[in-house]
Amino acid sequence: MTPPGQQPEPSKSRQRRERERAETRTEILRAARELARAEGWDAVSMRRLADRIGYSTNYAYRYFKGRDDILLAFVKDGFVRLADTMRTGGTSVQAAAAAYLDFALDEPDVYQVMYGLGGVHVPAADTVTEGNAVGAVIADALGVADPYDDRIARIWATAHGLAALHAIRKLPVDRAHLHRLLAASVDDLLRTPQQPEEGDAR
């Protein structure tokens, strides 16, 4: 029995186990991203990952249920970091939109997984709520309480469309030009006075 006032020993060893577990997960994710950058996300399999970091495939399965589970970890982490980047980018809608675009251009591999682009299949049903934080940052910058404000969707769609078309080389312009296109659309949207909603059925 543990004397009162003293940390029970199992808790310490559990803490250590949890830390080690988190470290191993991080190591597997790092290897996955390296593999994806070198050979594309198609190459990321449990077997390839295990080979790469010198574990058995069975051992890797103790940390992730499979390839989809690994991709899902990138989706979740990606959306958390994207929202953070937008939040710290500034308080204006323009700054938030620009930070969004920069993230998509700086981490095309992660953006690809987040939105199921370029041949990466992420089960959409599992990631429906991911990205809500992105909308929340735009809502804050717009100063609106409604997370379904139409202007949020329009800014998001334009930013995503620019990034996605650029990624498949349908919009072969440079970064500064992409930013000008996005800024012009956000400017136009902000310039238009908001009319009161006329019984919008949503």
Added chain:
Amino acid sequence: MTPPGQQPEPSKSRQRRERERAETRTEILRAARELARAEGWDAVSMRRLADRIGYSTNYAYRYFKGRDDILLAFVKDGFVRLADTMRTGGTSVQAAAAAYLDFALDEPDVYQVMYGLGGVHVPAADTVTEGNAVGAVIADALGVADPYDDRIARIWATAHGLAALHAIRKLPVDRAHLHRLLAASVDDLLRTPQQPEEGDAR
């Protein structure tokens, strides 16, 4: 020797062979789309297609170089039909944009292949010029001669972003609402007077 004024016989049989060839290609493409609708584009392989229409796999390879070649046929045909739909939808920018969105919503399976969405991998390098006709229709509707006018890219990006976010359930609103979002963005863009370009380096 063929008497003058008469169609040479080889030409007639060549015409017949070409017609039959076109019909077989059409049959293979029809089977591919049915398979894609039933089981997703991942299921579309030369073997599965040959099985489905009762040909040998080798026979199917006489008509298409492989799975990528079949996807490419859908990309090309999709962009031709998309541009046609936009052109016949009306002469205004609003009508062209609305026709674009309707195409994406009516044929999500084809749109997916055209833009490499949802796990479908189409080699981007092979389809860079596909879609130029879409830009040309928007340019006509805007009344601009420059196929790289920034407003074309902005309308295209917004329409694509809305369709793509909706396809992965990140924008779970109905068709009428999507149209309102797109129309509002196009309206804002058209309302803004065009300033003369200030030494845009392109």
